[in-house]
Amino acid sequence: MSLQNPKVGFVSLGCPKALVDSERILTQLKVEGYDIVPTYDDADVVVVNTCGFIDSAVAESLDAIGEAIAENGKVIVTGCLGKRPEEIRAAHPGVLSISGPQDYSSVMSAVHEVLPPKHDPFIDLVPDYGLKLTPKHYAYLKISEGCNHRCSFCIIPSMRGDLVSRPVDDVLREAERLVRGGVKELLVVSQDTSAYGVDTKYAEREWRGKAYQTRMKALCEGLGELGVWSRLHYVYPYPHVDDVIPLMAEGKVLPYLDIPFQHASPRILKLMKRPGAVDKTLERIQRWRSIAPDITLRSTFIVGFPGETEAEFEELLDFLDEAQLDRVGAFAYSPVDGAAANALPDAVPEEVKQERLARFMDRQSEISEAKLAAKVGTIQRCLVDAIDGDLAIARSMADAPEIDGVVQIQNGFEAGLKVGEFVDVEIMGSDEHDLYGEVPFND
Ligand code: SF4
Numbered sequence: 001m002s003l004q005n006p007k008v009g010f011v012s013l014g015c016p017k018a019l020v021d022s023e024r025i026l027t028q029l030k031v032e033g034y035d036i037v038p039t040y041d042d043a044d045v046v047v048v049n050t051c052g053f054i055d056s057a058v059a060e061s062l063d064a065i066g067e068a069i070a071e072n073g074k075v076i077v078t079g080c081l082g083k084r085p086e087e088i089r090a091a092h093p094g095v096l097s098i099s100g101p102q103d104y105s106s107v108m109s110a111v112h113e114v115l116p117p118k119h120d121p122f123i124d125l126v127p128d129y130g131l132k133l134t135p136k137h138y139a140y141l142k143i144s145e146g147c148n149h150r151c152s153f154c155i156i157p158s159m160r161g162d163l164v165s166r167p168v169d170d171v172l173r174e175a176e177r178l179v180r181g182g183v184k185e186l187l188v189v190s191q192d193t194s195a196y197g198v199d200t201k202y203a204e205r206e207w208r209g210k211a212y213q214t215r216m217k218a219l220c221e222g223l224g225e226l227g228v229w230s231r232l233h234y235v236y237p238y239p240h241v242d243d244v245i246p247l248m249a250e251g252k253v254l255p256y257l258d259i260p261f262q263h264a265s266p267r268i269l270k271l272m273k274r275p276g277a278v279d280k281t282l283e284r285i286q287r288w289r290s291i292a293p294d295i296t297l298r299s300t301f302i303v304g305f306p307g308e309t310e311a312e313f314e315e316l317l318d319f320l321d322e323a324q325l326d327r328v329g330a331f332a333y334s335p336v337d338g339a340a341a342n343a344l345p346d347a348v349p350e351e352v353k354q355e356r357l358a359r360f361m362d363r364q365s366e367i368s369e370a371k372l373a374a375k376v377g378t379i380q381r382c383l384v385d386a387i388d389g390d391l392a393i394a395r396s397m398a399d400a401p402e403i404d405g406v407v408q409i410q411n412g413f414e415a416g417l418k419v420g421e422f423v424d425v426e427i428m429g430s431d432e433h434d435l436y437g438e439v440p441f442n443d
Helices: 016-031 055-071 085-091 104-114 156-160 168-180 216-224 239-249 266-272 278-291 310-323 350-373
Strands: 007-012 035-037 045-050 075-079 138-142 185-189 204-207 210-213 229-232 256-258 296-303 327-332 379-388 391-396 407-409 422-430 435-438
Touching: 007 016, 007 055, 016 035, 016 045, 016 075, 016 104, 016 138, 016 185, 045 055, 045 104, 055 075, 055 085, 075 104, 138 168, 168 185, 168 204, 168 210, 168 216, 185 216, 210 216, 216 229, 216 239, 229 256, 239 256, 239 278, 278 310, 296 310, 296 350, 310 350, 327 350, 350 422, 379 407, 391 422, 407 422
Parallel strands: 007 035, 007 045, 045 075, 138 185, 185 229, 256 296, 296 327, 407 435
Antiparallel strands: 204 210, 379 391, 379 422, 391 407, 422 435
16 A cells, blocks of 8 residues: 555635635645645646636636646546536546535545545644635635625626525634634635625524624624734625624724625616615715725726616716725626626627726726825834835735735835734835835834
8 A cells, every 4th residue: 555645736716715615625635634736747636626707717717627637637626617517528528527616525525536535534633724725824714605696797696506604603713713823814705795694594603602693793793802804805785884884993803895886877787786876875985984984995896888878987987086995996898608697788899898997997096096195104004915025015904915905115124024914114105006115113
C-alpha cells in the first residue's frame, strides 16, 4: 500500500458564494486525508467548481473543465454550471461526475469512487475554522443559499433554488471560530442578505446564553459581540434594511451597505421585477445618512435593459446625482441563457448600451472621486492587507476586499505595520478609486 496520501487538484471559479463551497469541499478533503496539490501532473483527480452566472462565466468554466481533462484526464465537476449537466456533457463527455452548487456530499462520493480515502480522521489535524481560500485576516461568511425573488434578468433562483437560511447560532459559531483563527473582518454573503431567516420564520436560537432570531438584525447584533469588522453584502432594498442602520451607527457592524438598486426608472424596475419606489429609496438613503453619517453605500446597476428609453436612462443619471453613492458597479445588459428578461421586446442595440454605460460611469466617477477627495485630511481606521516595499496596502471601513479601492500607507513599512493589523491613517491624497495616507508619528 502506498504511503503517500491521495492527491486532489482543485480549480475554484465564480463568486464568493462559490468560494465558500470550495472552502467546505477542501476542508472535507483535508479532513479525510487527501492532499491538495497545485498542478495537474501531481493530482490523481481534479475537482472543478464552476460558475454559470453569465455567458462568459459559462465559457470560462467549460474551458477550465477542458483544460483539466487535457492535462489530467480525471475530472469531477461541481458548482452552478453543474445545474446544466447536458451542456457540460455535450462539451466534455469524459467528465466523471457532475453536481450542482452546495452539493458537497456528491463531490465527496465522486472523489471516494476514483480515489478512496486513506487515513484516520481522528489523527489528521485541520484547524477548527476549516480551510480558507482568502487571506488569514478576512473571511466570507455565507448565511444562506438560494433566493425567493425572481428578478427577470437573473437565473440564480433556477440554479440555486429558493432561500434556505442557516440557523443563526450555526452562523455565529462559525464566525466565532473564524475570529479565533485570526480573522479580523467577516464578509457576510448570500444571494439576498436582507431576506435572511424568512424561510425559517425567523427561528429563535441560543448563542452564548442569549436568544437570537434568525434574522438580519439579530445576526448583526451577534456579530457585533465579536469585536471584529463585519460587512454586509448583497442586501436587497427591503424597507427593513433600515433596522440595521442604528447598529452601524453604534459600531456593531461596519457602516457599509452593498445594496444593488439595479435601476431608477419605476417602469424598468417593474420589468426587472424589483422594488420600484425610487422617491422612497432616495428618502431612505437620506435617513440612513442622518442616522449613520459615515455610511458607505455601494450599489450595482444595469444599463440598456430591454426597452430602456433615453429618458429612462436619464432618470438613472439623475438618481446618481441625487443619491451620491460612494461606490458603483455597472453592467451593460447582457442576456443570460434562461432569463425571463430575454423575452422582453425592444432590446437596446449594443452600441447604445455601451454608450450609455460610458456616460453612466463618467457621471458616477465624478461623484466617487469627490466623495474620496472629501476624506483628505481625515483619520481613517484601516486594516492592513499587504506590505509592498515601503508601502502598506490597507482598506478603510469603506472598502470591501476585491471590489472597492484601497488605502496606500506611504510609511507603512517604516511604521512596522503587519498584515491583518488595524491602524489609524491620516489621509493625505485621493484619486478616482484609492486614498493615500500616512501613519501619524507622535514627536
Ligand atoms: S435578488 Fe439577486 S439572486 Fe435573487 S433573483 Fe434577484 S438578482 Fe437574482
